[in-house]
Amino acid sequence: MGSRWHTIVIDAADPARLARWWGEVLGYELVYESRDEAVIRGKDGGDPGICFVPLTEAKTGKNRLHIDLNPDDQDAEVERLVDMGARHVDIGQREVPWVVLADPEGNEFCVLTAREQ
CATH class of the missing domain: 3.10.180.10 (2,3-Dihydroxybiphenyl 1,2-Dioxygenase, domain 1)
Known part of the structure; x- marks a missing residue:
């Protein structure tokens, strides 16, 4: 079996804030949040999700x-x-x-x- 698309990762200065913004845009739910990442997924819980992580450079x-x-x-x-x-x-x-x-x-x-x- 090959690979399945699980998430796309986006670097963000404020991962939680940007995850909430994109969640509102797409009608996705925030399913996980920590200091190092925030993840949103469709309300059906399926893939793909979007994971926001702290950026290392501008x-x-x-x-x-x-x-x-x-x-x-x-x-x-x-x-x-x-x-x-x-x-x-x-x-x-x-x-x-x-x-x-x-x-x-x-x-x-x-x-x-x-x-x-």
Whole structure:
């Protein structure tokens, strides 16, 4: 048997705070929190989860890996996320149908136009 995707790990200045922010964005629950990590998972408890750990150095450039969100209504979701503390960022994306935002710690993510699951 091969491997299964269990979690993605994100470095964070404040892991618990960022876990709660992403939990609210995704409708995930905080399932574990310690001084060294915070983990969120979907309400069904299934994988993949997201684990937030303390960073060892400051973010200096564009993320090499990012989350894409697939909302029913892109404009409404962008507005909701900005109201929650996300901000628009330009990473050189030019004319594209998605919107690039950054979470409260500057990690980029994309809000896509609605797509079939």
